[in-house]
Amino acid sequence: MRLEVAVSKKFESFTLKADFTVTAQRCGVFGPSGSGKSTLMHLLAGLLTPDEGRISLAGEAMFDSAKNIDLRPEERRIGVVFQHSHLFPHLNVQRNLFYGWKRTPEAERRIASDALIKVLNLEHLLERGVGSLSGGEKQRVALARTVLACPRLILMDEPLTGLDEQLKYQIIPYLKKVFAEFDIPLLFISHSLQEMRLLTEEVLVFEKGRVEESMPVDELARNHLTTSNRGYANFLSLYDPCPQGDLWRYRWGEESLISTESGIDGENLFELGSKDITLFKKHPQATSARNLIACSVVGVFGDGNRVGVELSCAGGGRLISQIVPESVRELDIREGVQVIAVIKASALRRLC
Amino acid sequence: MSFLSPQDMQAIWLSVKVACAATLFSAPFGFAAAYFLVFVRLPGKAFLEGIINLPLVLPPVVVGYLLLLFFGQSGALGPLLRSLDIRIIFTLTGAIIASSVVGFPLLVRSIRIGMEEIDERYLQASRTLGACWWDTLFSIILPLSIRALLAGMTLMFARSLGEFGATIILAGNIPGVTQTIPLAIYEYTNTPGGDRMAMSLCLVSIALSLLVLLVSESVTRSYKRRTAR
Structure with a gap:
């Protein structure tokens, strides 16, 4: 995907000015509510007209005020999944699903409808x-409806906001599967860093109607570790749980991790907060924590009173732990140093 | 039906004809006007709204008189109609026009209430799914406001059955040509000994109105069931 945007639009209360180029296949638009994310989406989809500027997708101009080009929404073929699914109430699921499909020229119908319906269950x-x-069902239908219209780009405007946690993590694997399988570029709008990290590679950071910066999504998450109190969430893919007493032992690369939560055979996605990883210089002889993992420090970042320590474990697993500068000095944490990461079984939270 | 004279039967038939024609003729315009009032953002909309609603608050006789001035020999449309050899005054067409104008605000109001309930984001979703404006109008807006449209048409039909003031001025009271039920009743009440005949036409009027309401109710309900499924 190559999406080039340089537009401005003035409103009574604020002015949106966006100037960016996206090349990542899956890109996020991140920013607080009211920063102009949804307006941007409307401008891209052709539902709002910019005052001036230029929008082009894969080299084709969607809007160009200088050349007087302004393609109508149906000509742009940019699909939108709205925050509230907006399924047409007078049509049943099947007719909702095929609404866009029927209006897509036959030559453009490259999505296999049966396969998609199956993937989304x-x-x-x-x-x-x-x-x-x-x-959750509504959002899945809305997603399928948009994908079936075989768009050249899908915009998702906070499609997971308003769903409860459990549902959210039920849908995310579906989303990933659909985007991987059908190879559709994605612009994902959200104010949730977590959703962003699970679904995109790169993010545009939006603030007060302007794109502040564009960066890899992991970098954004690391920045948040040092600037906010919520820490950094490590996402771990753990495999094949087997019971061990009251707990569950999972395979993680060459290591194994113990969690209080049961899972399914195959891949399970777990979340582990950076604050839940304690670092020891030597092996603690006795501890209540169930997971003790030997790893080496590969990087230290952050300059405030919260420091992120990137760890490499056996089998290539990466973890980020968060400690205070004083601990960095006392434990002499620097690149190449061996440490023991101590993690409580209950700190590993299963997402999906 | 011995209690109705052939003239009464004619009046009933004319009434139904006028009401049907006025309703069917006005429906597309009413739909368009409601669409304009709900979805189009333009200055001067309030003025247009006022014009559309005017017949609702004006005495029908005034509406009839204005129409007479407009369509009459020396009116704005008079010369044009004459050159095309179209007669409106004292004809069935006149009765239909009078009914259409008087009932129009009721029709628009009703459709508008239905349309205002349509979330504009359905229209946006439909456009981004590849539907052009016309397609969206017929595949989303029309089905979602069909109940309001039917309700509006019912109201308009009923109003047309009872139209009196504007009709008598524009179309006159000519038995067999423009004499609808209300005009016939009016004539009976002015005739000595016509009370019984007036009463029987009143009963017919009541029966017709009830029938319209029942039909509309059942149609609306069947749509409701279909969309709720």
Whole structure:
């Protein structure tokens, strides 16, 4: 994907000015509420007209005030998944799904509808009315409806906001599967760093109607470690749980980790907060924590009173722990130093 | 039906004809006007709204008189109509026009209430899914406001059945040509001994109105069931 945007639009209360180029296949637009993210989405989709500027997708101009080009939404073929699914209430699931498909020229229909319906697990819903669907089902139908229109780019405007945690993590794997399988570029708008990290590679940071900077999503997360109190979330893919007493032992690279939460055979996604990883210089002889992992420090970042320590474990696993500068000095933490990461079994939280 | 004279039967038939024609003729315009009032953002909308609603608050006789001036020999449209050999005054067409104008605000109001409930984001979703404006109008807006449209048409039909003031001025009270039920009743009440005949036409009027309401109610309900499924 190559999306070039240089537009401005003036509103009564604020002015949106965006000037950026996106080349990543899956890009996030991150910013607090009211920073102009949704407005940007409307401008890209052709639902709002910029005052001036230029929008082009893969070299084709969607909008160009200098050349008087302003393609209508249906000509742009940019799909949108809205925050609230906006399924058409007078059509059943099947007819909602195929609304865009029917309006796509036959030559452009490159999505296999049966496969998509299967990936999103919608087969049993086809005949239902949309009023009887749950929140997660609605969002899955909305996603499928947009994907089936075979758009050249999908914009997602906070599609997971408003869903409860559990549902959110049920949908994320579906989303990942769809985007991987059908190879559609994605612009994902959200104010949740977590969703951003799970779904995108690069982010545009939006602040007060302007794109402040563009960076890899992990860098944004690391910046947050040093600037906010919420720390950094490590996402771990753990495999094949087997019971061990009251707990569960998972495979993680060459290591194994013990968690209080049960999972499924195959891949399980876990979250581990940077604050839940304690570092020891020597092996603690007795500890209540169930996981003691030998690793080496590969990097130290942050200059405030919160410091991130990047650790490399056996089998290539990476972790980021958060400590205070004083501990860095006392333990003499620097690149190449061997440490023991101590993690409580209950600190590993299963997402999906 | 011995209690109705052939003239009464004619009046009933004319009433139904006028009401049907006025309703069907006005429906697309009413839909367009409601669309304009709800979805189009333009200055001067309030003025247009006022014009559309004016017949609702004006005495029908005034509406009829204005129409007479407009369509009459020396009116704005008079010369044009004459050159095309179209007669409006004292004809069935006149009765239909009078009913259309008087009932129009009721129709628009009703459709508008329905349209205002449509979330504009449905329209945005439909556009981004590849539907052009016309397509969105017929595949989203029309189905979502169909109940309001039907309700509006019912109101308009009922109003047309009872139209009196504007009709008598524009179309006159000519038995067999423009004499609808209310005009026939009016004539009976002015005739000595016509009370019984007036009463029987009143009963017909009540029956017709009830029938319209029942039909509309059942149609609306079946749509409701279909969308709720």
